[in-house]
Amino acid sequence: MSKAFTKETDDDDEDLSLPPLPAGGKNYITPEGYARLKDELLDLIDNERPKIVEVVHWAASNGDRSENGDYHYGKKRLREIDRRIRFLTKRLEIAEISDPAVHHGNDQVFFGATVTYADASGALQTVTILGIDEADSALRQVSWISPIARALLKARVGDEVKLATPAGIRDIEVLEVQYPAPPTVL
Structure with a gap:
């Protein structure tokens, strides 16, 4: 079956390196921690993601994508970045800043x-x-x-x-x- 028509699941949103929040618990964070996560999110959105999109676009323009390592690696890295962006966005939305x-x-x-x-x-x-x-x-x-x-x-x-x-x-x-x-x- 061609991978072109398979859907990636949204189950990949969770970053397995961090424990889940307790049920009904708040996501307490210090102002410094919040700033670090927000800076990481903005860096991914403003810097890293556009660079990878440019690489993928260039690789796709080279023709045959089936054996194009730059294209496949770029698409994989783009999925990783998007997953991290979704994760950080969700965590920052529920963050409870405590100084x-x-x-x-x-x-x-x-x-x-x-x-x-x-x-x-x-x-x-x-x-x-x-x-x-x-x-x-x-x-x-x-x-x-x-x-x-x-x-x-x-x-x-x-x-x-x-x-x-x-x-x-x-x-x-x-x-x-x-x-x-x-x-x-x-």
Whole structure:
């Protein structure tokens, strides 16, 4: 059967690298995270997509498309870009911007906090609680829906909370909570 008449499904809209939002949950994100996603979306729309469209148009004008690698690669890359554009558009539409700077000086854990905690053995860990679309585990950032974030949210400095892990329940103590400073107004 010719691939010319097959329809690509819209099931490809989901980016499998990110976890889905909890049912009825909000897509919390910091203003910086929102700006990064919006910049990525605009770059895809304004720069990358037009370049690929130009390459595909040039490759198509070369004649036989059946063995034209530039054409096939360009069409594949165009589908990837369009999928990412749809994904980012949907995520930005449901984004709930939450500025952690409003909690500056607070000792309670809310979205956007950088929390230092100790486990029963005294090992210290520091994590920053961010949105699903912006958290980077390599930078010790965790999503607000992660088990550690769920355990820490609403706790105060000095509180002991229970963290459910695959190895069982662990007690951890909140030692420090930090928020970014609000921007200074001149």
